[in-house]
Amino acid sequence: MTTRNMEDYLEAIWNLQDKKGYVKAKDIAERLGVSRPSVSGMIRKLSENSYILYEKYGGIVFTAKGKKLAREIKKRHTLLVEFLKIVGVDEQNAQQDACKLEHDVSPETITCLLEFVEFISLLPESSRWKENFQEYLKKRGLLGRSSNKNKKL
Amino acid sequence: MTTRNMEDYLEAIWNLQDKKGYVKAKDIAERLGVSRPSVSGMIRKLSENSYILYEKYGGIVFTAKGKKLAREIKKRHTLLVEFLKIVGVDEQNAQQDACKLEHDVSPETITCLLEFVEFISLLPESSRWKENFQEYLKKRGLLGRSSNKNKKL
């Protein structure tokens, strides 16, 4: 099994690979806000569990297993962000929350959220669902804020 | 600050208090699927942090601070369950997922979900939003299953 932390590292590695074409321990550390020794430790662990290939002082490459998992995590993340935006969470918060939530959503819930997002996107223009919801949020003064921290729970 | 674990224990205590009128370490252990020594440790911690009042071999009582937090956690949980059910997650999965998700949702997202749930419940009968969504799910064969584990991510 993978821990939430292993998933975070895998996702970070995936994103770095995507963005820079290669992955350095130092960059992982920066991205996750963690010390380099922590990264070293996790790299060993991910390597021992065959999610990545690694040799000391060498480069990091996904195994098939690791790639598959990283891709799933990434998809989960993207889906969550999409969903959160639909219900009115702003981009930045959506990104942050997705990172935290993505470890805990069950496959059943993932499926439901996926269906929900699709359903909304497939609604005919005439339904104006999104517009109505946005209207509703606006009326309640909840749109276009960067934070609602002080709102009632 | 509270850890995710402290929150879980506080919620368990809240629920037991609610259901039985009193709280025994043994019941907490059972509810959380954890050993009695683990409960002892956490009780000490919660007590040291003034969430509960406790004396060795005695009863457990919330402080004002603890009660406030426990109530918030509980509300968060209820909201998440409500929301998950709206998007088609079955009761049991909704309960389980809510337990895991409730620690990570930001206040802003909580607010949005709350608005969403309210918005849906306030829709006029004529909109038949829920029915349409259920219809959609049914067509895709996703309703009334106990699990969708094998569905695509």
Add this chain to the structure above:
DNA sequence: TAATAAAGTTAGGTATGCCTAATAATATTA
């Protein structure tokens, strides 16, 4: 009330994951 059972605590150990300080390897550049 004395023996037994149930509940709670302490002691000691495991695993994850983080940190700083010190060391080793690789890269850079003088």
Add this chain to the structure above:
DNA sequence: TAATATTATTAGGCATACCTAACTTTATTA
């Protein structure tokens, strides 16, 4: 190429949270 700077690793420790085994306290009941 030799000195320096960068990057990565190991060593040693801290905090959380869990466990089992042994012990203590409280409750039950014979």
